[in-house]
Amino acid sequence: MYRSQVLVCGGTGCTSSHSEEIISLLQTEIKKHDLQDEVNIVRTGCFGLCAQGPIMIIYPEGMFYRLVKPDDVPEIVEEHLLKGRVVSRLLYDETDDGSTITNLNDTPFYEKQMRIALRNCGVINPENIEEYIAYDGYAALAKVLTEMTPEEVCGTVKASGLRGRGGGGFPTGLKWSLAAANAADQKYVCCNADEGDPGAFMDRSVLEGDPHSLIEAMAIAGYAIGASQGYIYVRAEYPIAVARLQIALTQAREYGFLGKNIFETGFDFDLEVRLGAGAFVCGEETALMISIEGKRGEPRPRPPYPALKGLFGKPTILNNVETYANIPVIILKGSDWFSEIGTQGSKGTKVFALGGKIQHTGLVEVPMGTTLREIIEDIGGGIPGGKKFKAAQMGGPSGGCVPAEHLDIAIDYDSLISIGAMMGSGGMIVMDEDDCMVDIAKFFLEFTVDESCGKCVPCRVGTKRLLELLDKITSGNGTMEDIDAIRRLSEHIKDSSLCALGQTAPNPVLSTLNFFEDEYIAHVKDKKCPSSVCKDLLQYKIVADRCKGCTLCARVCPTDAITGKVKEAHVIDPAKCVKCGACMEKCKFGAIIRE
Amino acid sequence: MKSLEELKAIRDKARKDINMRNENPDQIRVVVGMATCGIAAGARPVLSQFVEDVAKADLSNVTVTQTGCIGICEYEPVVEVFQPGGDKITYVKMSPDKVGRIIREHLQQGRPVVEYTIGAHKKD
Numbered sequence: 154m155y156r157s158q159v160l161v162c163g164g165t166g167c168t169s170s171h172s173e174e175i176i177s178l179l180q181t182e183i184k185k186h187d188l189q190d191e192v193n194i195v196r197t198g199c200f201g202l203c204a205q206g207p208i209m210i211i212y213p214e215g216m217f218y219r220l221v222k223p224d225d226v227p228e229i230v231e232e233h234l235l236k237g238r239v240v241s242r243l244l245y246d247e248t249d250d251g252s253t254i255t256n257l258n259d260t261p262f263y264e265k266q267m268r269i270a271l272r273n274c275g276v277i278n279p280e281n282i283e284e285y286i287a288y289d290g291y292a293a294l295a296k297v298l299t300e301m302t303p304e305e306v307c308g309t310v311k312a313s314g315l316r317g318r319g320g321g322g323f324p325t326g327l328k329w330s331l332a333a334a335n336a337a338d339q340k341y342v343c344c345n346a347d348e349g350d351p352g353a354f355m356d357r358s359v360l361e362g363d364p365h366s367l368i369e370a371m372a373i374a375g376y377a378i379g380a381s382q383g384y385i386y387v388r389a390e391y392p393i394a395v396a397r398l399q400i401a402l403t404q405a406r407e408y409g410f411l412g413k414n415i416f417e418t419g420f421d422f423d424l425e426v427r428l429g430a431g432a433f434v435c436g437e438e439t440a441l442m443i444s445i446e447g448k449r450g451e452p453r454p455r456p457p458y459p460a461l462k463g464l465f466g467k468p469t470i471l472n473n474v475e476t477y478a479n480i481p482v483i484i485l486k487g488s489d490w491f492s493e494i495g496t497q498g499s500k501g502t503k504v505f506a507l508g509g510k511i512q513h514t515g516l517v518e519v520p521m522g523t524t525l526r527e528i529i530e531d532i533g534g535g536i537p538g539g540k541k542f543k544a545a546q547m548g549g550p551s552g553g554c555v556p557a558e559h560l561d562i563a564i565d566y567d568s569l570i571s572i573g574a575m576m577g578s579g580g581m582i583v584m585d586e587d588d589c590m591v592d593i594a595k596f597f598l599e600f601t602v603d604e605s606c607g608k609c610v611p612c613r614v615g616t617k618r619l620l621e622l623l624d625k626i627t628s629g630n631g632t633m634e635d636i637d638a639i640r641r642l643s644e645h646i647k648d649s650s651l652c653a654l655g656q657t658a659p660n661p662v663l664s665t666l667n668f669f670e671d672e673y674i675a676h677v678k679d680k681k682c683p684s685s686v687c688k689d690l691l692q693y694k695i696v697a698d699r700c701k702g703c704t705l706c707a708r709v710c711p712t713d714a715i716t717g718k719v720k721e722a723h724v725i726d727p728a729k730c731v732k733c734g735a736c737m738e739k740c741k742f743g744a745i746i747r748e
Numbered sequence: 749m750k751s752l753e754e755l756k757a758i759r760d761k762a763r764k765d766i767n768m769r770n771e772n773p774d775q776i777r778v779v780v781g782m783a784t785c786g787i788a789a790g791a792r793p794v795l796s797q798f799v800e801d802v803a804k805a806d807l808s809n810v811t812v813t814q815t816g817c818i819g820i821c822e823y824e825p826v827v828e829v830f831q832p833g834g835d836k837i838t839y840v841k842m843s844p845d846k847v848g849r850i851i852r853e854h855l856q857q858g859r860p861v862v863e864y865t866i867g868a869h870k871k872d
């Protein structure tokens with residue numbers, strides 16, 4: 154028995170800030186103090202509070218250390234693990250009353266969260282199947298195989314009200330029963346783990362922190378629809394997730410949760426991993442299945458829908474990682490328990506990847522119906538530097554922005570659609586007053602232009618033309634007619650594209666145009682970028698009165714655009730200036746302005 | 749995986765290993781003073797003995813942990829047992845051979861070993 158367990162986050166975020174090094178140093182230091190038989194080191198998945206990573210939690214005290222560096226390890230081992238003294242400088246100290254929080258669950262970041270899909274992330278060692286089993290893992294699979302009929306499983310998922318967490322929000326139970334109803338010699342269960350939205354990392358965290366919940370849920374789905382084979386399509390850019398998934402699959406086979414005659418019920422099921430090569434379009438269901446088949450990942454028209462003709466022409470269901478992660482809990486706790494959480498049309502919780510201009514970058518899971526204000530201000534800790542909130546981009550390049558006037562909207566599938574945004578997979582990028590909305594629209598459109606597969610004309614050519622119109626506006630050459638053209642073209646692309654990639658590509662443009670038309674007009678009419686982002690509309694100038702002639706700006710200018718004599722006011726030559734801002738950053742007298 | 753019983757057996761065994769990660773208000777905490785004074789007086793083997801014996805006796809409601817200097821260095825090694833209600837018993841001048849009785853009588857049967865407590869020592 155261990156008297157103490159040290160949990161260290163091994164998610165991608167913390168790994169990139171040296172958590173692996175911390176773990177190996179811990180092992181060395183613990184050996185040095187001869188504590189290896191008393192202290193157990195556990196590498197977990199993501200705790201969610203990525204902004205404070207690397208994160209370490211020491212039990213039984215539940216002591217929460219954050220921003221841990223490899224250099225801190227000897228002190229933690231000697232002080233905390235050996236002598237029992239808290240290393241208080243590593244505690245989280247953001248409370249209203251100035252007290253120090255020692256337990257992660259007491260932080261404002263966690264208090265409003267409700268963790269269903271992420272229940273085991275940061276709690277268990279994802280590479281140890283027994284820890285998953287300890288938290289009732291595979292009990293749901295046992296329950297469906299020994300106590301329920303496939304129809305009852307579909308019925309429970311239907312009654313829970315669970316909707317797809319990957320974007321569209323299609324009712325999961327309905328999807329399953331449609332596929333179950335189509336008789337075939339072979340059916341397939343697929344998982345979309347090709348998380349491609351910029352700024353989204355919900356699925357990665359489940360794969361890294363709790364891979365067995367996905368495996369268990371897919372086996373349950375296989376039983377429900379009558380499939381014996383499944384595929385997990387995961388992007389190759391997630392190396393830690395892929396490695397943990399492979400370990401989990403091997404363990405699940407060893408323990409007999411995958412394979413033949415599971416729980417001696419005659420049910421066979423196995424899973425294979427397919428790596429995606431990083432094409433955004435392969436997140437679209439038909440393209441994903443075609444890619445699993447080994448062909449070039451391009452979408453095809455629907456119908457036929459996958460429930461009738463999917464992978465290899467057989468009835469197939471495809472769900473996203475987060476959707477699956479909810480399934481074992483729904484089976485164990487019941488559909489009534491689940492459907493009491495959330496709003497009328499959207500049940501349960503949703504995981505959001507909080508990023509951009511926000512204090513606590515990280516992963517949050519909240520009940521549907523939580524307001525955007527609660528997520529951004531209470532959980533996310535607001536915007537750094539006292540800046541003002543401008544908008545949040547929801548749903549990545551397929552979604553739209555939610556401006557400040559809608560901060561109190563209760564987030565669910567329908568409320569977001571009603572204001573022109575969408576749930577999407579759950580990326581939430583927060584923007585403040587320094588962000589130019591035209592530039593943001595351009596950023597997302599550049600992404601879709603790059604990622605368009607080129608199969609249909611509206612998406613391939615239309616998005617490109619749309620981007621050119623935005624470029625024209627941000628470079629100061631736009632006209633009011635261009636704004637009308639943007640609206641018209643966007644509608645055409647939405648109406649006539651083959652798949653969801655094209656159909657949703659204009660959303661960021663339309664929603665910024667809807668809520669921030671004044672910014673577009675400022676670019677067109679006044680030739681100004683109100684947030685001082687669009688370089689072509691900016692000019693750097695030196696205010697002669699304030700300039701002391703210290704020559705520092707002239708020395709840092711990479712293009713020699715600044716001239717002037719020592720102790721005399723300097724001048725910027727606009728023809729040479731590349732607007733890098735280096736001079737403004739260096740000037741000690743605030744003499745350089747941007748307008 | 750053959751049966752529900754097999755799954756339950758693995759679950760129960762695995763739960764013991766992760767038990768301390770669930771904060772349980774009914775937990776009895778055995779806290780060993782492990783500051784420099786405690787370590788010098790021999791707290792290290794006392795701590796190890798507790799860890800070993802609690803595991804052997806399979807006491808899932810007991811956590812063994814360490815703390816810093818309690819301030820009564822002359823009585824080290826000091827071990828305090830915190831009851832769920834907040835009451836605590838302070839054992840002083842501990843040694844590994846005293847651990848067995850505390851586990852049996854105090855932790856298992858709920859009768860503190862009075863003669864090892866600080867009160868008994870002060871009378872000497």
